[in-house]
Amino acid sequence: MSGVVDRRGERERRSPPAVVARCAGGSGVRELLAGLEEEGVPVRLASGTPTGGAATSPADSGEAATAVELAHAAARASPLDVGVGIDVEGRVCVHHAKRPADRPVVTTDATRARWCGHNAARLVVGLPLKEPPEQLEETWPQH
Amino acid sequence: MTLLVGVDIGNSTTEACLAECGPDGPRYLGGALTSTSGVKGTADNVPGVVKVVQEALSAAGRDQHELAAVLVNEATPVISGLAMETITETVITESTMIGHNPDTPAGAGLGTGTTVAFAELGACAPGERVICVAGAGVDFEDAAAGIAAARDRGVEVTGAVVQADDANLIVNRLPTPIPVVDEVTLVEKVPLGMPAAVEVAEPGRTVRTLSNSYGIATLFDLDPDQTRLVAPVARALVGNRSAVVVRTPSGDVADRRIPAGTLTLIGEHARLPVGVDAGAEEIMATLRRVTPLADATGEAGTHVGGMLATVRDAMAETLSDTGGEQDAAIQDVLAVDTFVPQRVTGALAGEFALENAVALAAMVRTSRAPMEALAGQLRSALDVDVHVGGVEADMAVLGALTTPGTRRPLAVLDLGGGSTDAALATGDGEVHSVHLAGAGDLVTKLIDSELGLDNRDVAEDIKKNPLAKAESFFHVRMEDGTARFFDEPLPAEAFARVVVLGEGGMRPVPTRHPLEKVRRVRRSAKHKVFVVNALRALERVAPGGNLREIGFVVVLGGSALDFEIPDMIAEAVAAAGVVCGTGNVRGSEGPRNAVATGLVDEHAGRTR
Missing domain, CATH: 3.90.470.30 (Coenzyme B12-Dependent Enzyme linker domain)
Structure with a gap:
């Protein structure tokens, strides 16, 4: 099959530096992007399968990919080495391409998607991670 | 040949020195160290002493039955x-300023106007200059839309104060940016309907107008007396990237002494x-x-x-x-x-x-500690002779003299946890000693409070270890600029933080201060306590207060193991032409074990 060239990889390399987010579920996506925007770090949304559809992984055929798998695939695709994954169950994970696949930076649920966005951005700019928003969550129901 | 063990019960550690005494003087077999049980000088010390004696014996391969006597020193009767x-105290009566430093304020410049709640923005008349105050639960898109709509109607919204971490999100959605200060936790306490100013500086800069008393005076048209009252506000805002000042009629920030x-x-x-x-x-x-x-x-x-x-x-x-x-x-x-x-x-x-x-x-x-009671209990616990004798300072000097390269007149500086002690042994064998307040514990306390840690363990770690900054998940940069790489990824909590590499592994320092600042605090605390006390102590023991008469200074005690204190002291006394260095008791023990060694040495000297 000579002559057929897959240029998707090349296009990815040429794309401007950005954190990559792979979201299988819809919950928390808006908050996640808001966190990144507030910190001023660009982000690119990609499809919610671990390998971006280029090849099918074993996990893809059977059950849906976990947030950790999505995040790690996203981090490896990101020119900034930082990726975020949201799975269908609403788990959110922030990963760095240079970390072992099974040891993400943070894993949490969609209620803290905003916090994950902030932290993904902070990994890029080299700032300490934000404190978990425990106190905020407690005060929300009162309003 | 008699087998002896000298035991030094200190405030924090109990040390032992095991030796065999023959006609040719003592032959040292080794030492041991454990933490002191109970308060120094009380019968609670017995378990610690028993433990350290047994450790010294087993390390040398000797049996407890061979032991002829245990020598215990007269504890220094001082407590610190x-x-x-x-x-000084800064008090804000009726909230007039917000001077915190959110990580991400947005917009740039200075906005002035009357404070208006976000919900009331629609009721503002065109031409009015306002500062929008958005409380909890206002979404950034709604906030941006509301502000943009008000500006379209001609209301001059010149700035905003918001509770959530939303400043950039709001500004990015406005047709023209305005300064926005976010993460104001108690936003509901911001007085409404009052003249206010919001200032945000460009990244990398700090506020110029609100940190200047006359800047505030110009904005709010203040007379000289009122300007005097806002001076502490301006002072408190110096160095911030963003600030809000609200002028309330009876508001006041007092800088109280x-x-x-x-x-x-x-x-x-x-x-x-x-x-x-x-x-x-x-x-x-x-x-x-x-x-x-x-x-x-x-x-x-x-x-x-x-x-x-x-x-x-x-x-x-x-x-x-x-x-x-x-x-x-x-x-x-x-x-x-x-x-x-x-x-x-x-x-x-x-x-x-x-x-x-x-x-x-x-x-x-204090009056003499009840050492005899302790000795009695030790006697029954170990079933050997226990001798109490020897002033701690005299014993420390004898132990220090086993450091290679020393001779009388020799001064000992014992840097402990609670006190800094010095003793001078003149050529004729007389020992003159002083005990001064302030030592390692005070250094820890200064580091703890100046960095606002409120955690004694972290402060202790900072005191004892060099700092580093985690620059990636795999390497840290030490405070001297060298890099250190790790095979295992560092924990996420350590990322981009100042860390100490202590004995218990890496520990992030919970502070926003840069590494340089933490280092400065650590070194200045050590200087303010140990260098000041070392000079004070040596001047007190030196003949005629003249350091040049001393000759040799041997630094001993737990704090002598510190990685920079001995150097700081050596530098400070170098001008007087004194040989100063960390002790190396018996040529092998470093600054430890001096008193225990001195006890054995003195006992051997007496029996010979």
Whole structure:
């Protein structure tokens, strides 16, 4: 099959530096992007399968990919080495391409998607991670 | 040949030195170290002593039956205590300023107008200059849409104060940017309908107008008396990237000087009062004039009175364990100037202000510790002869003299946890010693309070170890610029933080201060306590107060193991032409084990 060239990889390399987010579920996506925007770090949304559809992984055929798998695939695709994954169950994970696949930076649920966005951005700019928003969550129901 | 063990019971560690004594003098077989059980000089020490003796014996492969005697020193009868009080205070009555530093304020420039709640924006008349205040639960898209709509109607929304971390999100959605300060936790307390100003500086810069008293005076049209009142506001905002000032009719930020009181230093010949707010330097100068100190008292009902009461209470507690009525006359004080970050009273975003404070270490001479009772219990626990003898300072000098390259006249500097002790052995064998307040514990306390850690363990780690910054998940940069790589990824909590690499592994320092600042605090705390005390102690023991007469200075004690304190002291005394260095007892023990070794040495000398 000579002559057929897959240029998707090349296009990815040429794309401007950005954190990559792979979201299988819809919950928390808006908050996640808001966190990144507030910190001023660009982000690119990609499809919610671990390998971006280029090849099918074993996990893809059977059950849906976990947030950790999505995040790690996203981090490896990101020119900034930082990726975020949201799975269908609403788990959110922030990963760095240079970390072992099974040891993400943070894993949490969609209620803290905003916090994950902030932290993904902070990994890029080299700032300490934000404190978990425990106190905020407690005060929300009162309003 | 007799087998002897010398045991030194210190405030924090108990050390042993095992030796075989023959006609040719002692032959050292080894030593051991364990933590002291109970308060030094009490019967609670027995388990620690038993443990250390057994450890020394088993390390040398000897049996307890071979042991001829245990030698215990006369404990130094001093106890020290610490207290710290702020002498300035920033109080905001009726909220007038928000001077916190959110990580991501947005927009740039200065906005002025009347504060209006976000919900009331629609009711504002065109042409009105307003500052929008958005509380909890206002979404950034709604906020941006509301502000944009108001501006379309001609309402001049010149700035905004919001509760959530939303500043950039709002500004990015506005047709023209306005300064927005976010993460104001108590936004509902911002007074509405009052003239206010919001300032955000460009990244990398700090606010210019609101940190300038005349800038605030210009904005709010203040007279000279009112300007005087807002000066503390301006001062508190210096160095911030963003700030909000709200002018309330009765609002006031007071920069109060707390009546710190007068410390009266009673010497043997003179009695001099000194105001604590005059600072540490003045207190120490007064102390030099009354030396030797017989006692010190603080003015009742003031901070210094409270400080000395705290010190005395702490000491009384320790003394109650040793039994008997004690006369707690203060024999030495060390005053140190320091800063304490304190939560500003009445602040809206959890702001801190650096307040001046004075730390005071005091030391009390106690009557003799009940060593005989301890010796009796030791005798039955170990089933050997126990001799109590030897003044601690004399023993330390004898131990220090086993350091290669030393001879009399020799001075010993014992840098401990509670006190700094010095002893000088002149050529004719006479030993002159002093005990000064202030040592390792005070350094830890200064680091803890100046960095606002409120965690003694972290402060202790910072004191003992070099700092590093985690630059990636796999490497840290040490404070001297060298990099260190790790095979295992670092924990996420450590990322981009200042960390200490202690014995227990890596520990992130919970602070926003840059590495440089933490390092500066650490070094200045050590300087303010140990270098000052080393010079004070050596001057007191040196003949005629002349350091040049000393010759050799051997630094001993737990703090002599520190990675920079001995160097700082050596540098400070180098000018006097003194040979100064960390001791190496018996050529192998470093600055440890001097007293235990001295006990054996002295005993061997007597029996020969």
